[in-house]
Amino acid sequence: MQPIKSKPQLNSAQSHDAAALRDIVAHILGAATQRGASAAEAGVSIENGFSVNVRLGEVETVEHNRDKGLGVTVYFGQRKGSASTTDFSHKAIAETVQAACDIARYTEADSYAGLAEPQFLAKEIPALDLLHPWSLDTGAAIELATACEDAARATDARITNSEGAYVSTHIGTRVYGNSNGFLGDYASSHHSLGCTVIAQHEEQMQRDYWYSVSRVPAQLQDKISVGQMAAQRAVQRLQARHIKTQQAPVIFQAEVARGLLGHLVRAISGGSLYRKASFLLDSLGQSLFPANFSIDERPHIPQALGSSPFDSEGVATQAHYLVQDGVLRNYVLDCYAARRLGMQTTGNAGGVHNLFINDSGCDLPALLQQMQRGVLVTEVMGQGVNTVTGDYSRGATGFWIENGEIQYPIEEFTLAGNLRQMFSQLVAVGNDVDTRGNLFTGSWLVENMMIAGE
Amino acid sequence: MSPSALQIARHALLTPAGLDDQHLQQVLQQILGHRIDYADLYFQSSRQESWVLEDGIVKDGQHNIEQGVGVRAVSGEKTGFAYSDEIILPALTSAAGAAREIAQHGQQHQVQAWHTTQHPALYNSDDPLTVLSADEKVALLQRIDAQARQIDPRVKQVIVSLAGVHEVILIVASDGTLCADVRPLVRMNVSIIAEQNGRREQGSAGGGGRVSYLYFTEQDRAASYAKEAVRQALVNLEAIAAPAGTMPVVLGPGWPGVLLHEAVGHGLEGDFNRKGSSIFAGRIGQQVASTQCTVIDDGAMLQRRGSLNVDDEGTPTQRNVLIENGILKGYLQDKLNARLMKMPATGNGRRESYAHLTMPRMTNTYMQAGNYDPQEIIASVERGIYAVNFGGGQVDITSGKFVFSASEAYLIENGKVTAPVKGATLIGNGPEAMNRISMVGNDLQLDTGVGVCGKEGQSVPVGVGQPTLRIDSITVGGTST
Numbered sequence: 001m002q003p004i005k006s007k008p009q010l011n012s013a014q015s016h017d018a019a020a021l022r023d024i025v026a027h028i029l030g031a032a033t034q035r036g037a038s039a040a041e042a043g044v045s046i047e048n049g050f051s052v053n054v055r056l057g058e059v060e061t062v063e064h065n066r067d068k069g070l071g072v073t074v075y076f077g078q079r080k081g082s083a084s085t086t087d088f089s090h091k092a093i094a095e096t097v098q099a100a101c102d103i104a105r106y107t108e109a110d111s112y113a114g115l116a117e118p119q120f121l122a123k124e125i126p127a128l129d130l131l132h133p134w135s136l137d138t139g140a141a142i143e144l145a146t147a148c149e150d151a152a153r154a155t156d157a158r159i160t161n162s163e164g165a166y167v168s169t170h171i172g173t174r175v176y177g178n179s180n181g182f183l184g185d186y187a188s189s190h191h192s193l194g195c196t197v198i199a200q201h202e203e204q205m206q207r208d209y210w211y212s213v214s215r216v217p218a219q220l221q222d223k224i225s226v227g228q229m230a231a232q233r234a235v236q237r238l239q240a241r242h243i244k245t246q247q248a249p250v251i252f253q254a255e256v257a258r259g260l261l262g263h264l265v266r267a268i269s270g271g272s273l274y275r276k277a278s279f280l281l282d283s284l285g286q287s288l289f290p291a292n293f294s295i296d297e298r299p300h301i302p303q304a305l306g307s308s309p310f311d312s313e314g315v316a317t318q319a320h321y322l323v324q325d326g327v328l329r330n331y332v333l334d335c336y337a338a339r340r341l342g343m344q345t346t347g348n349a350g351g352v353h354n355l356f357i358n359d360s361g362c363d364l365p366a367l368l369q370q371m372q373r374g375v376l377v378t379e380v381m382g383q384g385v386n387t388v389t390g391d392y393s394r395g396a397t398g399f400w401i402e403n404g405e406i407q408y409p410i411e412e413f414t415l416a417g418n419l420r421q422m423f424s425q426l427v428a429v430g431n432d433v434d435t436r437g438n439l440f441t442g443s444w445l446v447e448n449m450m451i452a453g454e
Numbered sequence: 455m456s457p458s459a460l461q462i463a464r465h466a467l468l469t470p471a472g473l474d475d476q477h478l479q480q481v482l483q484q485i486l487g488h489r490i491d492y493a494d495l496y497f498q499s500s501r502q503e504s505w506v507l508e509d510g511i512v513k514d515g516q517h518n519i520e521q522g523v524g525v526r527a528v529s530g531e532k533t534g535f536a537y538s539d540e541i542i543l544p545a546l547t548s549a550a551g552a553a554r555e556i557a558q559h560g561q562q563h564q565v566q567a568w569h570t571t572q573h574p575a576l577y578n579s580d581d582p583l584t585v586l587s588a589d590e591k592v593a594l595l596q597r598i599d600a601q602a603r604q605i606d607p608r609v610k611q612v613i614v615s616l617a618g619v620h621e622v623i624l625i626v627a628s629d630g631t632l633c634a635d636v637r638p639l640v641r642m643n644v645s646i647i648a649e650q651n652g653r654r655e656q657g658s659a660g661g662g663g664r665v666s667y668l669y670f671t672e673q674d675r676a677a678s679y680a681k682e683a684v685r686q687a688l689v690n691l692e693a694i695a696a697p698a699g700t701m702p703v704v705l706g707p708g709w710p711g712v713l714l715h716e717a718v719g720h721g722l723e724g725d726f727n728r729k730g731s732s733i734f735a736g737r738i739g740q741q742v743a744s745t746q747c748t749v750i751d752d753g754a755m756l757q758r759r760g761s762l763n764v765d766d767e768g769t770p771t772q773r774n775v776l777i778e779n780g781i782l783k784g785y786l787q788d789k790l791n792a793r794l795m796k797m798p799a800t801g802n803g804r805r806e807s808y809a810h811l812t813m814p815r816m817t818n819t820y821m822q823a824g825n826y827d828p829q830e831i832i833a834s835v836e837r838g839i840y841a842v843n844f845g846g847g848q849v850d851i852t853s854g855k856f857v858f859s860a861s862e863a864y865l866i867e868n869g870k871v872t873a874p875v876k877g878a879t880l881i882g883n884g885p886e887a888m889n890r891i892s893m894v895g896n897d898l899q900l901d902t903g904v905g906v907c908g909k910e911g912q913s914v915p916v917g918v919g920q921p922t923l924r925i926d927s928i929t930v931g932g933t934s935t
Binding site: 055058059060061062063064065066067068080081082083084085086087092095096099100102103104105106107108109110113138161163198204205206207237245275276277381382383384386388389391392393394395397411412413414415416417418450451452453454 | 503508509511512513514515516517518519520521522531532533534535536537538539540549552553555556588589591592610611613647649654655656696698699700729730731733809811845846847848850852853855856857858859876877878879881882883929930931932933934935
């Protein structure tokens with residue numbers, strides 16, 4: 001990172017915020033009890049920051065964000081009502097709690113509804129080191145974005161236009177509490193730097209981007225290399241060809257492979273399972289992947305983007321395997337879904353926290369060599385993923401691979417298959433892990449898919 | 455006589471904070487004093503609720519109240535933006551201070567005297583949520599659930615949701631704009647899972663608009679959504695693998711108009727064209743679609759989901775011809791991009807909320823009817839696909855590539871619709887696909903009112919529509935050869 005002018009404006013009174021938000025949660029729970037609720041839970045969050053966008057060397061936007069919100073769920077026995085607002089005044093809180101109670105008068109009793117059982121609630125809040133404010137003012141952010149975009153535009157003469165580079169920095173505090181005695185909070189930061197440029201060859205334009213994101217400012221990728229990667233990716237798309245309709249092996253580049261892990265998570269999530277809206281119903285104990293692949297969740301990695309000390313019901317998050325030696329070992333459950341399925345919560349209310357699939361020890365060029373001939377997919381488009389059936393059909397962009405090397409860019413083709421089959425046909429995972437989210441994976445080589453083109 | 459939108463908005467947004475026109479003038483003048491070309495304040499208050507039925511019981515209801523004010527300052531191509539969820543003078547002043555910090559150059563301006571324009575109301579300003587009692591809402595959901603289950607024993611899961619928003623906005627701008635809008639929006643959705651011999655498939659249907667909940671009980675609309683969702687799920691139980699490759703595709707009327715939204719609409723938004731990043735940039739007057747195509751974006755349609763009396767900058771909405779007989783006629787503009795491109799604002803400046811920046815967006819986008827009988831269009835195809843429902847789409851406006859995924863489609867064999875197919879994704883290039891439209895039907899339909907459009911992280915309600923049409927060749931992403 002280059003030196004940055006020090007002008008702290010974000011990290012003011014973070015602990016004060018937490019204390020104030022804890023008071024608000026306690027106040028909400030008290031108000032709910034007063035109105036006769038047999039149980040209640042509340043979440044309150046506050047986030048501050050700004051983002052700048054620079055385009056063609058000029059500031060385009062400076063956006064200051066200051067978001068807050070509170071949500072409350074009340075239970076009258078097994079009946080439930082929820083309400084939320086952005087207004088933290090006592091009057092608004094009273095009205096919001098009342099609105100939730102009013103709704104609970106009309107909803108019907110659901111025997112599975114309720115707070116997390118006390119034994120599952122987080123007893124200790126591990127320090128995860130998630131808060132790293134960036135002492136950066138908008139002027140310095142503009143300089144940083146400008147340098148990033150300049151680097152992109154200087155990379156190649158075919159970069160003829162830009163959608164700009166951005167820098168964004170935010171910090172926030174979240175507090176959750178419920179009437180089973182849980183009250184927890186944590187603060188975190190989120191910073192990013194990215195760039196989108198347009199490459200041109202004759203009449204054809206292609207756009208691509210690159211970005212870096214981290215909780216720790218110093219761990220963001222260097223501005224010059226972010227710009228250069230955006231430019232290279234856009235230029236590499238030029239003069240793309242169409243390919244014939246055929247079956248072929250496919251490598252999903254890491255950032256696209258992350259989406260495949262996401263589809264797995266959705267299919268083994270409690271909500272999809274108890275609604276019987278998943279192609280992976282009743283598949284615990286079954287082999288989903290070849291035996292050399294395991295997928296595990298690690299919620300307590302310091303500074304990681306997906307880390308969280310407790311889930312959105314106050315349940316302690318814990319490291320565990322979802323898939324072990326290819327076999328599905330755990331679903332992704334919150335308390336409600338767990339009760340519906342006759343199981344126990346896995347601490348996943350609100351989602352997963354840092355999922356990892358083990359790599360096969362080779363980098364992307366080695367994966368290309370292993371595939372020899374087929375498609376490298378760098379982008380997928382559209383909504384063609386059906387969690388109920390596992391059917392997968394998406395638009396894609398990428399490269400044609402022959403003799404283990406990139407031959408030329410390809411576009412306007414689709415990839416189709418079924419996720420269950422794609423998982424079972426996973427041949428190798430690269431060590432080119434994309435760390436920009438809470439799903440950590442390298443590129444995936446899948447044995448065979450249907451490709452529709454010309 | 456009912457109070458005007460402006461009276462309602464002043465009462466809801468300004469009076470509780472003790473704010474009057476003079477305060478707003480002062481804040482705007484304070485921003486303009488810093489060499490800013492244009493400034494606006496967007497006050498918003500919204501109340502929304504949703505009710506969801508699942509497993510035969512109404513399990514949960516949500517209620518949300520939100521309000522705030524967004525402050526924008528524009529200097530040349532630069533925009534400064536800040537917002538506050540407290541509508542009080544100090545918060546307004548502080549947001550104004552943050553927004554104006556972008557100014558480096560620009561001329562000294564004076565805030566123009568307020569002017570308001572009268573426009574016929576496209577929708578009723580009454581609260582759409584209160585026309586039914588909570589008991590009646592619950593009973594409606596239960597009735598639809600029972601009706602859906604009665605249609606066929608293969609129906610295993612029914613989820614019915616009912617959602618409504620009542621929103622009041624007030625816009626004041628340094629160009630003299632002073633206007634308000636009171637916007638109702640309701641939506642109902644039915645989602646079904648049907649099961650047969652261990653195979654499960656889904657279907658969903660819904661509708662709504664800028665109307666009240668009574669819309670769903672009138673003409674048995676709610677029941678028709680249940681029927682439609684069940685029908686789709688049952689069709690999908692019989693679906694075979696879709697073919698893979700390039701072939702003719704016939705799109706049904708109504709919701710498949712998402713084609714226009716993706717293949718054309720986004721690429722015609724003013725911001726992308728001003729920046730030269732759209733495949734349609736600089737092409738006004740050129741042939742960008744076949745001569746049978748006339749595409750319109752109309753934000754001034756009565757009670758439609760995508761309609762607005764005024765856009766989020768106070769510009770009255772209107773009927774904008776985007777493409778006429780295949781020739782590109784115009785772009786969708788907000789004030790900023792219209793000014794920079796020296797074109798008129800078209801009433802397409804929209805934002806998700808006070809906490810988001812305005813951008814040019816679509817409203818209700820549709821293709822005009824042509825001359826062909828829909829049956830004639832299907833009969834013209836020897837081997838291809840007839841797609842009647844879609845999950846949604848996506849476009850890369852720079853390369854023009856777009857994708858949309860069919861949720862209900864059939865094979866066409868020798869001019870006849872035959873077996874249902876599953877999982878067909880269509881991929882094409884906007885202008886290329888539009889130029890391959892060879893037949894346009896006489897059966898223009900608008901969608902039932904369920905569209906949500908996403909752009910740069912902001913969601914806004916939109917409508918689409920089209921008649922049956924034939925695209926001579928487009929890539930279909932199935933699994934079967």
